[in-house]
Amino acid sequence: MLQGNYQAVLEARDIEEFRTAVLRFTGEIGFNTVSAVTVVERSGQDAEFIAVGNTPAGYEEASQRVADSRRDPVMQHLKRQSVPVIWTQRTYVETGMADLWEEQAAFGYHTGVAMALHLPEGRHFLLGVDRDLPLPTDPRELTRIVADLQLFAVHAQDTAMRVLVPPALQPERPALTPRELEALRWTMEGKTAWEVGAILGISQRTAVLHINNAMHKLGCTTKHQAVLKALRLGLIH
Incomplete structure (x- = not known):
């Protein structure tokens, strides 16, 4: 409950x-x-x-x-x-x-x-x-x-x-690009990097790059940590 x-x-x-x-x-x-x-x-x-x-x-x-x-x-x-x-x-x-x-x-x-x-x-x-x-x-x-x-x-x-x-x-929030935020949003929905790439019309390699960049800017070591922190910061909903 x-x-x-x-x-x-x-x-x-x-x-x-x-x-x-x-x-x-x-x-x-x-x-x-x-x-x-x-x-x-x-x-x-x-x-x-x-x-x-x-x-x-x-x-x-x-x-x-x-x-x-x-x-x-x-x-x-x-x-x-x-x-x-x-x-x-x-x-x-x-x-x-x-x-x-x-x-x-x-x-x-x-x-x-x-x-x-x-x-x-x-x-x-x-x-x-x-x-x-x-x-x-x-x-x-x-x-x-x-x-x-x-x-x-x-x-x-x-x-x-x-x-x-x-x-x-408030401390300055990380400045993520629109593509990085989109990649995190779809990752939050359980999509793989290949699926994120297909949805956004980019290659799997580029999707991985966006996710990795977002992780780096958020100071996280995994994509799941990055999604959670982005949620907490109000960067994605």
Whole structure:
């Protein structure tokens, strides 16, 4: 069931499609609220935060207070590590931040799972799901939830950077020629180099050249990796 969510978030073309995929995934793993955040660090300037989710309106202001984020043990974990954090009231009590938990619990934030992916060029992707119910007591079920979140985050990160981050803050995308993009599109459909050549009216050797050039520009070692990266970058759909 979750496989469709991974594909949907990977292929999202805009913020609304991305938000829809994130919210659907959150509900299917049994959580009420979600926050997907891109962070872009800029030299000599404040970091740029862009978030989507379904944060309750009354909690929006509290969740964005810098003073609280510096005290929040979950946020501090995410800043330093990529290992997911499973948090409960105890997480806040043991760090002397019980008052923060009390404040967010009033809005339904009782327990949750969160993680961060720290990417090159000062870019970060944070994903957290929360709910007002206790977390599963069965370790296997909790492990499955964490694994699902990690896999979804891997699929969502490139899309988030593509659709959430303003163009001026995005790294330059590889410049593929129209022929290279066509060759990747047909490769995505499962066509061989010979078939791609026949469809495009070129030789098999030329089709292979276009695919290899695309792989090189995308920094990939196989054509399947190149197709996936092109999808993530929004170069093909």
